[in-house]
Amino acid sequence: MKKGIHTLLLFSFLSFALIGCSSNDDEETEEQRDFAEQAADDDLLLREFLSTHTYNYEDFSSANSPVEFEVDTLAGDAANKTPLIDLVERREVTVNTTDGQSIDHTLYYIVARQGSRLEDRTSIVDSVYLTYRGKLLDGSVFDETTIPVWLDNTSVITGFRYGVSEIAPGTYTQNDDGTIDFENFGQGTFFLPSGLGYFANARSGIPAYSPLYFSVNVLTTNQADHDFDGILSIDEDVDGDGNPFNDDTDGDDIPNYADFDDDGDGVNTIAEYDKDGDGVPDDTDGDGIPDYLDNDND
Ligand SMILES: [Ca+2]
Ligand SMILES: [Ca+2]
Ligand SMILES: [Ca+2]
Numbered sequence: 336m337k338k339g340i341h342t343l344l345l346f347s348f349l350s351f352a353l354i355g356c357s358s359n360d361d362e363e364t365e366e367q368r369d370f371a372e373q374a375a376d377d378d379l380l381l382r383e384f385l386s387t388h389t390y391n392y393e394d395f396s397s398a399n400s401p402v403e404f405e406v407d408t409l410a411g412d413a414a415n416k417t418p419l420i421d422l423v424e425r426r427e428v429t430v431n432t433t434d435g436q437s438i439d440h441t442l443y444y445i446v447a448r449q450g451s452r453l454e455d456r457t458s459i460v461d462s463v464y465l466t467y468r469g470k471l472l473d474g475s476v477f478d479e480t481t482i483p484v485w486l487d488n489t490s491v492i493t494g495f496r497y498g499v500s501e502i503a504p505g506t507y508t509q510n511d512d513g514t515i516d517f518e519n520f521g522q523g524t525f526f527l528p529s530g531l532g533y534f535a536n537a538r539s540g541i542p543a544y545s546p547l548y549f550s551v552n553v554l555t556t557n558q559a560d561h562d563f564d565g566i567l568s569i570d571e572d573v574d575g576d577g578n579p580f581n582d583d584t585d586g587d588d589i590p591n592y593a594d595f596d597d598d599g600d601g602v603n604t605i606a607e608y609d610k611d612g613d614g615v616p617d618d619t620d621g622d623g624i625p626d627y628l629d630n631d632n633d
């Protein structure tokens with residue numbers, strides 16, 4: 336069973352092309368909109384959308400098999416249904432922009448059916464095996480995959496990384512012919528402002544400054560150790576703020592989770608983390624800073 340999953344892991348890591356890249360590159364022009372104003376405008380748009388639309392929640396409460404998440408306008412047969420705005424949960428996500436501001440964003444999400452393995456929800460730096468569909472608020476699909484793919488949460492847009500971490504995977508069994516059946520997995524949708532998406536950078540099918548929404552089926556997940564030093568990527572969050580992207584002990588612009596040598600002392604983390612093998616990080620000079628984060632151990 337495990338073997339099947341690892342085979343999938345090895346052969347499908349190449350598939351995260353479409354969601355990849357953050358908005359923080361240097362394609363900015365002088366006409367780029369203000370981050371805070373855009374965040375406010377997008378939140379208005381999202382709340383208006385959520386107030387005027389609903390989804391096929393009846394289908395999720397009864398069925399046992401996967402259901403496609405379908406958004407519908409609150410009109411006609413659906414006029415008396417509960418609007419999305421009364422069904423969503425909210426998560427606040429702060430983004431540090433290229434011009435040094437901290438901008439707060441609200442991510443809206445719905446767990447249409449939660450997966451059975453709550454404890455195996457991803458962190459924002461883990462990997463997830465899923466199918467997904469991405470849409471603009473006008474309903475047009477800009478990206479989707481019906482064949483499951485592995486995504487590395489460090490390589491996807493911010494809103495996706497936070498949204499998908501709310502949805503738990505389920506269980507799976509491997510059949511004699513090598514195929515895998517997934518059961519009891521989580522299904523959900525998250526709605527994000529452009530500041531948690533591509534912001535000013537237009538992409539194929541996505542105009543600049545587009546709020547987006549994604550529906551996902553989270554089949555299974557994997558805890559990541561990007562730099563293979565034996566410390567899980569999420570545990571390389573030295574300042575404990577829940578965000579491993581902002582921890583860079585040696586200041587070389589490579590965050591610890593991706594840095595083979597966190598303290599830049601020339602000794603790889605894996606070689607100085609726990610030399611005596613007692614399960615506790617070594618602290619040779621007893622200054623309270625473990626050797627792998629201390630470039631002056633003596
Ligand atoms: Ca690591
Ligand atoms: Ca941190
Ligand atoms: Ca570093």
Ligand SMILES: [Ca+2]
Nearest residue numbers: 596598600602
């Ligand atoms: Ca080191």
